[in-house]
Structures are given as structure tokens and as C-alpha cells.
Amino acid sequence: MADEQKKMTDGAAARRQASLFNFGFSANVPDSTKIRRSHEASKKNYEPKRKRLFQKSWSSIFDGLQDTDSGMLCAHCVARHTGNTSAATTDSSTFVTGCRSYRIDSIRAHWESPRHLACVAAERCRDRGHGPLDIIVQKLGEQNKHILEKLFNTAFAVLKNELPFTSYPVMIDLQIKNGSDIKNIQGYATSKACSRFATYIAESVKEPLQQAVSESKVLSIVFDGATDSSISEVELVYCRILDKGYPRDILVGLEDLQHAHADGVFDAIGRAMQSFAGENWLDKLVAAGSDGASVNLGNHDSVRTRLQQGRDYIVAIHCVAHRLELGVLDAIKNNNMMQTIQDLLKKLYKHYHYSPKALRELHEIAELMEEKIIKPTRLQGTRWVPHVQKASQSLIRSYQVFITHFEHISQGGPGSASAEVKGRATFIAKKLKDFRVLRFLFFLQDVLDIISRLSLQLQRSDSTCIDFLDSFESAALSLTELSSTPGQRYAGFIEEVRAGNGKFKDVTLAHYDGDLGYEFAKDICDDVIQRLCHRLENNRDKSTEIIQAGRIFDLKDWPRDRLDLANYGHDQIRLLSGHFRIILERNECDVTELQNEWMHVKAHFGQRLRNNPGTNQPYQINTLLAEQNPRLTNILKLIEIVLVLPTSTAICERGFSTLKRIKSDWRSRLTTAMMNHLLWISIEAPSLQEYNAERAVHLWWSKAQRQRRPQFVQLTVPQDVVDQPDSEEQELVDFLMSE
Template identity: 50%
Template sequence: MAQQSTLARFFSGIPQKRKFDSQSESKVKYEQKRKPRVFIESWKKEFDGIEDSPNGMICSFCTKFPLLADKTSSLFTGNTGYRIDSVRSHFSSEKHEQCSKANYAAQRRENEEHFEGPIDVAIRKISEKNSKLLVYMFNTAYCVMKEELPFTLYPTMLKLQVKNGSDLSRLKSYQTDKACARFAPFIADAIRDPIKEKIENCKALSIMYDGATDVSISEVEIIYVRLLDDGNPKDFFIGLQDLEHAHADGVFTAIDTAMNSHGNDNWKAKLVGGGSDGASVNIGRNNSVATRLSAGQPYVLNVHCVAHRLELSILNAIKTNPMLVTVQDMLKKIYKHYHYSPKALRELRAIAESLDEKSVKPTNLGGTRWVPHISAAIKCLLKNYVVILSHFEHVSSQGRATPEVVGRATFLSKKMKDYKVLTFMFFIDDLLKIVSILSLQFQKDGATCLDFLDSPQTATMHLVQLRQAPGTKLQELLDNIEHRDNNAFYKDNKLSSYAQFNYGPFQAIIDVVVDKVSGRLENPNDPTKAIL
């Protein structure tokens, strides 16, 4: 019946009723009622290069490089639909990627100093919270490198921070030792770049260099630069440069390579001075690093390190003194006795605890600088005098150790109770205190030629004052010596070789020291004084 009705309508020419399209009608109604689409400003942060224009939203990178762009893309001609899907499709296309790279290269050529590279863009897109966490990780990596720790400790340090409440576990990809290694060049650049800029902008500079050995036991040259920064002299570390050869040409090549690596090809034109130790390869008159630094530039001033010269003058003044030889031998034996025997060190600490004293492990005499090492060794011995002497007397009286150890303990205990040895150590402590202060003045950053003139004069005045009367330490010893039954005791220990105190031999040592220091530091031909 329904089919007949339909056929009748067809042959009679009466139009058939169409079914109602509810989906199409709802779509039409939506388009009529919806608000007009507009450009979303937040898209600029997410999609670098997108902009709004009178023709609709466009990609500024693609319109800037039409030869590389996809001209059929709606974001090249202007998209008025303002749909996020269109934006994502365009920015994931290969043509847009090529335009983006071209724009990056153009920005770099226009301004080398103020352009935003891929790393900067990536960091800018990281959330503020993650940026802070990344800063914490960089600081942790810097601590690892600054303290010369292995990279494998970096993950452990991060775990400790997480345990203390930090949220570093969010960035899992940066928690390995390999991540720490990846941070290293960026941290180095952050430290090196300001130095490069200062060297590039300075008008004059000086070079300080010395031989060294790195952790791989390779011979290297350590290089510093001194220049004026805001009117004040400052020292900057350039680096450790490998030496192909240890002769003058090899050292000069290492210096030149290190300076060039900082982007300072014209450093030699700014050079006004050089400083090093007294090795002939550095400051020889005919064929040395100094002659190469001053080649064609006679105004370049090459100086033998004043701290090194002071060290040599003191060593030359007292190194042959018989009493100093005895004291040095005694200090070496004491150091070896405790350094190579954990049992001896444990017994020393036990005795210190029973005497209610603090125990400090004796130090070694070896090292780059002789003065501070022997001074530290003497101070340590005098500070632990009662504890160390009690231990040696205990070892020698018990006789349980090997004959060699008993013999050493007996020898050292006798020397420590020798009046002449004891007074000499206290005197040397006073003497080296003055010398150490002078040495530190020479070594401090920013020291100038005026400091070089003033500091020795002040030290000489203190030495003259020490010559007039015993110093603080020696006088303290003399005041604490007790006399009982025609014997002398220091801290209840009977002293041998006791005699009436005679300051004459110590005054003679001071005279030799003053003469040697003056000869080394007050040479009229010294180039440092010549410029003043």
C-alpha cells in the first residue's frame, strides 16, 4: 500500500517529502549561533612564529622564506578559520621546519650576541617549576666538578636532595652520570664566556704560567691572565694546556693555544708582562719563554715570581743549619711513624683521649712550597707535644713492638726532650710566621708592585724586632720551663742538654735571613722596581 502511494506520487508529478536531516540542521544552527573564531594569543608561546594579520593567522617564518615554504598552506596565505588543528598540522610539516631553520640562521647572522637559539627556545618552553629543578641539577653538577668528584656521585647527590624534600625526581632524564657529563660543557662555557669578554675588552694584560701535572699524570702548563677589571687588578684562570715538549717553544705554543681557545688571537698585542718561576726555560736570557713573549715588544716585563724568590731566600739562609737538619729529620720520622701505622695512630688518639687532649695527625714536610709545610709540621708537633711524647715513651718502655719501632720511639722521645731542639723549634715557629705572612701577601689575588715594595719592608721591621727579643712562642716556652733540683722541666718532662739561654745563635740566623731576603727581593736590577 505504501509502495503504491509512492509510485502514484512519482507518476502524478507530486514532489516526494524528504526525510528530515536532523544532523545537518543542528550543524547549521551551531554555525549561526557560535561566536566568531578569533586568534588566541597564547598560541604565540606554544608555536614560535605564528602571528595574526588582516588576512588571518599566518606563519611569519614561512612568509619570510617563500622559496622554502609550502605556498598551498593556509598559514602561508592567511587562515581565517582559527582552528588549532590547522596550526598543529602546519607546524609539524617538513616545509615549516626548513623555514624555521632558515629564520634561526638569519637571526644569528644579524646579531651574534642577541639571538634565541634552539636551546634557548627549549628552555623557554619548559615550565617554571621544571626550570627551577633544572637549575638545582646544574648547581649539583657544578658542585661535583668543583670538588673534583666522580660523575658517578651525581645521581647519589640528587637522591639525597629528593630525600630531603626536593622534587627533583620529576626530571628523570637528567639524573644519570651521563647527564652530569652533558652539563659540563655548558657550565664551562658559562664560566669561560665572561672571561673571554673581559680579555677581549681589556687594553693590556699579563700572563702567569707554570708547569704542572694533571690527574692523568700528564705534563701540562697552567696559565692565568691578569688584567684590570673596573680599575682593580684581577687574576683569571685560563686553563691547563697539554705540553708536546717541555722546552721554550713547547711552553710558548701551549700558552698561545690556550689564549687562542678563548677567542683572543691578538692577545700578544695586549701583552705587557709575564710571570713564572726561575727555571731557565722560562726566564733565560737567550732562549726562553720570556724572550719569545717579548720578541718585537721590548716593553714586555718578565718577572720571576716573588713568592718563589722568597721561598728560595729562606731555604738558602737556613737549609745548612745543623739544628734545622735535625728538626727536619725528626719531623719526617714522626710523620712516617703515624702515616704508615694505623695502630700507632689509634694508640695516639687513645692516649689523647685519656689525657683529655685533642690529637692532630702529624703532617708531611713534602709539597710545592717548603715554608708553609715545615711551618705546619712544627705547629702540629708543638700543639700535640705532650700526647706524642707520651706515646713514644709508652712504646719505648713497653718493648712490645719490633726493635725498629722501639728504637725509633726512643730516639724521637729523646730529641723531643732535648732543650736545644725544643728552643730551636719554637724559634723557627716565630720566624716562619713572619715569613709566611709575607709569602701570603705576595700570593694574594690583586697584589701590585706597590705591595711588592711595602710588604718586604714590613717583614724586615718584624724580623728586626724579633732579633731584639724572643718572639711570642719562644718566650712562652721559656716562661713555662720549671726548675727543680737543678733540672729543667717542660710540662712535667725533664729536659736534657739544658743550659743558660743564649739568644745569640738565633740572632745570627735572623741576620742571615734578612741578608738573603734582601739579596733576592731588593736587587737594584729587578725589573719590577725599575718601572717604579
């Protein structure tokens, strides 16, 4: 009862004291508590205004602590991060990027963290002395590296030859059977290992390419789209730079297309170029080459309009090899005899392609006649001209065998073949014995020989805008000659028919009346030349004007007279410098000095051309870029722009051929990232004899998320072997490698 009364008394006293606090009275608080509360309040007001600084005494307390402009750094963690950029132990630490929290508590927390302790341990292992066991570990690593390079060379051989990953284990087993020391490496002999190695091999191939592109002041791109074996739309991108004075096409890579319209293609090109050439690739771009699809080169809402938005100097170039094909098709698509030839070649191909029985009979007849037979080829393909040429050549080469077979089918008894097959055989045999058809076929062969040579010239990787007009002019002259003078193939056919009195290879030809006139050829050749000129010299296209202006750098066209040479090319220099003024000034080119330096260029080569008019060694403007004459720094920048202008997209077609070989129906699950690795190795990597795997092995070793362990085996090393003297270290290494 007394305790309860005491509690009530204490509670009343507390309530009275609380009520007194409301009127300004203070409690009887100890002085120490008042001082502590006052100190905390003042500290709370002072701390936000306080400017903390680095204390020099911290450097002696914490080994490796440094004060820099970016904040406090830990030398151990920075060294570990620099040596291994993928190390997860240092990526998230502020003492690698710079810590501005100048508190000793922050430093202690980092110095006691597992991250820091791991970095210190790694540095001690790296810098420790060269005792017996250290030398053993080093030698063991060198032998492992030697074997790893063999593994990477084997993987490179598989990838360079476009073989599947499953070929890699077989080649490893073969080398082990032949006595190779690859067996000392435990693991890394599976197809999965080959696919992992591909990433680092491709990275080692790509690094110098990216370096060359980053150092280039100007570049151009070439792009084309296709659908691969997995029915995925992809865009293939190449870039062209100048390497030692000569153009070089570099594979940028494949990029998936989200949509096939202009925005989708432009975004795909941007992603590919940004990942390969950096974010400033558009500032270096001077030209873009593609086929003539409207999504690429249309005047409205195309890739071309997006590239030229704010960059009017970028030249959009339609592939000249593609324009060549279109010109030839324009010339002959309305020719009745050409339609007959096309129909004949198509029926010939279908007859043997869809009938194994017919193909077997053809080979039996060829064997009896002791003739070689080539299976007829189709007309459709990437390029029309070479396919028609190849199909017509196979027909002419095995003419007698085809005639014999089709006559046998058409004259067969009931039940030997269907009415449709007999009708087709009768039609083909009739056309093959028509003198007019054969005469035009041989004439077409002469025309296609000229066009094919021109097409091959335009498809060369080192072809520039300076070269292609020469190739076209040469083809035009050959066609002009062919319009009046029969070609080699046509002349040989006419001579044989005349000698055989209307027979060709012992086959009597219909509609032969002794008229061997050649008048029909002139109209066809003239039409082909006219339409090619219309396609290749389209004056409405701005790119044609720029390309023709670039011809002034072709020394073969320079006048030999001094007065004519003095006035040569100034208008073209003015046109080119005005068009590319923005990109020239961005590259610190003094445009006002171009005309003066152009005179120096003409003086440099003009005297040599006059003094050596009959020299067999042609002078080229590319030598100036290799010499880098300091008096010509401005004009060389303009020459570089002209030489990187692309004229053909044939390099993309070759890239798609490589893509088709690698990503077949049996490997259709390859991702775009892996396809890029395989394409870089197949297209850009050196030959197997020239390949050095050291860089790829280094990347594989240093970019791992965890430590590589090529010798991971549970070993039990006898103590007496460990305690061997230094002179017997090699025996210990041999023992470890033999386990």
C-alpha cells in the same frame, strides 16, 4: 640485392662529399641549422665577456631575495642562520654569505632546495598568529623552560661542589621524591645529561670573562705546569686584567703539553690564549709571571725569550712567594740545628704514617692522658714554610703524648718492637728532651710566623707590585725586632722552663745549665733578612727595576712637603714610559703628555693628603681608574699597565689544587676539554644562590644540532580537549604536561 646495391651507392656518395669538403666545398645544410650554429658560436664568444646584473623583477618573483654589495641574499635563510648559528641547514648556502651568480637558474635552484624550504617553514612557525594552539605551545615551552632551569640549577650545584656526574641523577630523584615538577620532563636525568649540561653552563660562565678580556687594552699572564692524576703533562694559564680599577685574575684554561721544553710550553700558552682571548692577545701582553724554572725564565732558549722576541717591553717576573721560600731556605739550610729539627720532624712523620699500630697506640695514650692529638704532618709540599710550621706546631701541642709514647717504645721488653723502631724511638725521645733543640724549635716558630704572614700577603689574588714591597718591609722590621727581643712563643717557653727549674711540661730537659741567652737569634735573623733582600731585590733583574719604579703610584710613600712632592716621581715616569712606549702608543697614548698629567695626579691627591693627614680612609690610585678623568687619559693607561703586573703564581697553585680535587684517581679519564669546563664552573662561576641558569638553558636550546624535545612523549589528545575555547587553554596545557 637491390638494398645492398643502394647502400653501396649511398656510401660512395658520402665519401665523395667528404672528399669535396677537404677542398672547401660545403654541404647542402638547411638554413635553420646554420642560424642555430652561428648563434651558439657567438654566444660562446660573448658569454665570458658578459657582465650579469641583478634584475629588479626577481624581487617580486622570489619573496625574500635581496641584492647587496656581497651578492644576492635570501632573507629567510639569513634570518634562520642569525638566530641559530649552529644550524646545518644554512651553513653551506651561498645565499647566506652572498651569491654572485646572477642567474635565474641559480635562484630557482636555491628556492626549490630543502634548505630554503626548511628555513621558510621555520620562519612561518615563528611569525604565525597567536591562535589557541599557538598560545598552548608557547605556554608549554615556558613551563618546560622553567623545569629545564631547575635541571640546570641541579647540575650546577653538582659541578660547583666538584661532585661526580653520577651524583646528578640521585639529586634529581631526591627532588622528585620531595614533590618537584621535574618529573614532567621526560629524560635529561642521567649522568650523561649532566656532562652535556656542563658544557653549556661553562660556556655561560666563560662568555662574560672573554668579553672582559677582549675589552681590556692590556693584560698579563701567569702560567705553571704540572702532571695530573692521569700522568699527563698540562700547562695552566691565567690572565690578569684591570676590572673597575682593581686587578682581576681570570682562568684561561688547561692545555696539554706535547713537550715540556720551551717550545712546547710556549705553544701550549699560545693555544690557550688564542682560543680564549683572540689572535691579538700578544699585542696586549705587558708581563708574564712564572716560577723560576730555567725553561720559563732562562736567559737563553726559554719561554721568556720567545715572548720577548720583537716585544722587549714584556716583563718576565719570577713569583715573589717562590723567591721568599728560596730566601728562607738559603738562610737556614746550612744551620746545624735546623738540620736536626728537619731530621726530627721527618722521623716523627714516618714513624706514624707507615705504622697503624704506632698511631693507634698514640691515640690510646692521648685518651688516657686526656689530651688531644694531631697526627704529625710531612715537610714536603707546594710551599716549604707552611709545612714546617704545621709539623712543628703539632709536635709542640702534643709534646707530652709524644714523649710518653717514645719512652714506652724504647723501654719495651724483648719482642715488643724491632731494633730499628726502638732505635728511632730512642733518638726522637732524646732530641725531644734536649733543651737546645726545644729552644731553637720555639724560636723557629716565631720566625716562621713572620715569614708565613708575609707569604700569605704575597699570595693574595689582588696583590700588586705596589703592595708587595710594603709587605716585605713590614716582615723585615719584624725580623729585626725579633733579633733583639724574644718572640711570644720563645718567651713563653723560657718562662716555663725557668719556673720549672729546667722542666718543660713536667719533663726534665737535658743540657739545661741555666744559660737563657738570646745571642744566637741575632745572627739567624740578620742572615734571613739579608738573603730575603737578595732574593726579592735582585738588581740584575730588569723586572725588579720596573716593579720598584711602579711604587710611585703608592700614595702612602708620597712626601707631604709640597716642594718634595713637586719633584717626586718624574724619573720613574720617564723610565716606565720609555720601557712601555710601544704598548702605550699602540693604545693611542700621547707619551709627551705623561709628565704634565703626572703633575695633575699629584695635585689631585696631594692636597687631600695634606689636608687630612690623620684620616683612617687611605687614598688609592685605583680610584682614578674608576673615575676615568678625561684630563688624565694618558697617565691612566700607564697606571693600568703597572697594576696588571703579576707578582705571584699562587693563583696557579690554587688552580692545581682544584684540578687535583676534580680529577682524582676515580675520574682520571676526564678529557682536557671537560676539565676546562669543570674548572671554569668551580673557580669562576658565582655561588649557587647567585647563579642564573637562563643563559645556559638558552645556549643548550639554540646550539643543538637537532631540535630539543624535552617533552618527547607519544600523546593521544582527545579531540574534545583540542576543541576547547580560548578561556580553557590552561586546562589543555595541564593535560599535556600531565601525560
